[in-house]
Amino acid sequence: MTHSLFTEAARRLAALKMREGLRPLVVDVERAYDRMSAGIEEAQAVRALVREVASRSRLKYVLLLGDDTFDPRDRTGAGLVSYVPSLYGWDGEFGRVPSENRYADLDGDRLPDLAIGRLPAQTPEQAALLVDKIARQRRVLASAAGRHLIAVDDSGPGDISFRAEGEALASRLPAPPLWADLSLGIGTARESLLSAWADGPQTTHYFGHGGHDRWADEALLTAADAAALAESGGETVLFTWTCETQWYLYDAGPTVNEAMLLAPHGGALASVGPTGISQPQLQKALAHAVYRRFLRGMTLGEAVRRAKGEVGRASPAAAAVLDGFTLLGDPALRLQVRP
Secondary structure (H helix, E strand, C coil): CECHHHHHHHHHHHHHHHHCCCCCCCCEHHHHHHHHCCCCCCHHHHHHHHHHHHHHCCCCEEEEECCCCCCCCCCCCCCCCCCCCCCEEECCCCCEEECCHHHHCCCCCCCCCCEEEEECCCCHHHHHHHHHHHHHHHHHHHHCCCCEEEEECCCCCCCCCHHHHHHHHHCCCCCCCEEEEHHHCHHHHHHHHHHHHHCCCCEEEEECCEECCEECCCCCEEHHHHHHHCCCCCEEEEEEECCCCCCCCCCCCCCHHHHHHHCCCCEEEEEEEECCCCCHHHHHHHHHHHHHHHCCCCCHHHHHHHHHHHHHHHCHHHHHHHHHEEEECCCCCCCCCCC
16 A cells, blocks of 8 residues: 555565565555545545455555655644554553554454554655665575674663563574673663674664663664664664654654664664553563564564464453554565574
8 A cells, every 4th residue: 555656666566575476466545545535535544445455355464655644734844744644543651653553453353464564655765765675685684594683771660671571582582692781881782782783683672661763761772873874784673672663653753763764775674663652561472472473484564463463362451562563664574584
């Protein structure tokens, strides 16, 4: 599902996916408006068309090619455009959050039935850049097999142990990961993080506090760091178990995770992260469920979908992570797993 401004990039991506054995269909978002909402720009029309296509086919993956903004009329003068609008969920702490989960829910039970992702492009150049990353992701991930990076915040009073969460993940990995630990000091942690990332780990994981523009209060990583990583050649699949780092409606520039995704020759190939605020215990449950699937070779979008289903059925309180965590990138991305 895309906007006419990104048709060329969408068609190129469709050709890539066809060569991978999928049967892609490119749909202009205007078609959803014309068919489902009398030409009115309305996210409900996008959902209605997704449901119609799913009812008539074996639809498995949905990719929204185009960014969104919380200010579609540009009251702030930021110049951002809502190319593919968002449905909204509720996380209980941040409030209304953009939620692709609502598009992926076909039967109204708030659990995703489709694997879904978004490419947050504001320009044709950004769309082309993101498709370029998808085109090379198999090669990049194959060459990085076995290399992983874990970054952890220092834990304050009342926090869970972020280091313990990182160690739980490390026990699932095929080889010892590289670490960036904020408890060792911000200078040491930043140097470890940026150096390891530039070398191109297959996956990168952050556990800790965060905001729109940074990981951790001390700014372990910021949106501005994307410039340093942009030409490094180090590209990774990114997971951030934190708050707000993927609120792609942000009007003051890309959030930290978006900035990593939009770095042209470095940064992130895809990113799983939060659009709002949720409790670490709920994030912990989702993280474990995602890793149990993705690290064994399941596609990223399907791993997130099934993990959300597992967590959602286990806890009524899980709505915050069902709606508040999204995938920016290709839902059909698959990790190259060493036997």
